[in-house]
Amino acid sequence: MQKQENLSKNQKIILDLIEKSSGPLKAYSILFNVKKQGIKAPLQVYRALDKLIEIGKIHKIESRNAFVACKNSNCQVSKATAFSICENCEDVTEVSNLKLSKYLSNFADKSGMKYNKYNLEFFGLCKNCKK
């Protein structure tokens, strides 16, 4: 967990919830869990999520439409992300591998396209589930 001084009230509430969660959270489950703190509408959640993603505090797991806290302290923006996802228990871990991130950040092919961002999702069975 890092400093949250620049975050607004709703952003703090939602980041706090996501950071304390043991797994990915979905937007409407977040909404349900912060209703007692005065956040009443989906849009309030999505706005906070957008901001938190923008500053790299959380990431969206695209294949699950769910959100996790960034576990990579030097991941200031969500522009180079990799996750491993257990297809059985749906546990998600942020992959933090310097070789991998260098390889992907520098990846270029003959398409002439300049990449400035990537997101990678690995799927499989986690240690517990593959038994």
Next chain:
Amino acid sequence: MQKQENLSKNQKIILDLIEKSSGPLKAYSILFNVKKQGIKAPLQVYRALDKLIEIGKIHKIESRNAFVACKNSNCQVSKATAFSICENCEDVTEVSNLKLSKYLSNFADKSGMKYNKYNLEFFGLCKNCKK
């Protein structure tokens, strides 16, 4: 385009549409476009999409909730996919790079997780849009 002999009527209609499209198609746009061919309900579209993904004829672009035909003839199942996505014109290209796919298919880290599938999405500006 490949043989479609084992596909059902709805699957053929929908694969044909996606293969002829110049870019990714969204499920409800597919539905709109196949109404004249008798496909009337979202579920008919999603069922065909699921099957086509399963057999590797199409892929889902997770960050866009859209579907593209597989452009990689040896991509029999959707278990190792990579795409480049232009954030301006939303054009999508399937990245087909042997070194990349080998690197990712063999990727292992200390988590003890065994990966059997991955999906990678690169973002940036395409040749046309970066001018």
Next chain:
DNA sequence: TTAATTATGTTATATTATTACACAGCGTTA
């Protein structure tokens, strides 16, 4: 202190995807 920017609150609505149920076609096999 005006203006610009960022965040909030609220209602309504759009978009994406699934559940549930009934039934048809086809190959296997008892």
Next chain:
DNA sequence: TAACGCTGTGTAATAATATAACATAATTAA
């Protein structure tokens, strides 16, 4: 034949995810 499993279809209803539009407040910058 009939019973069965399997795959696909058709239809209605609904769930889940996300955004538009508008009004207002709080914060920051000039």
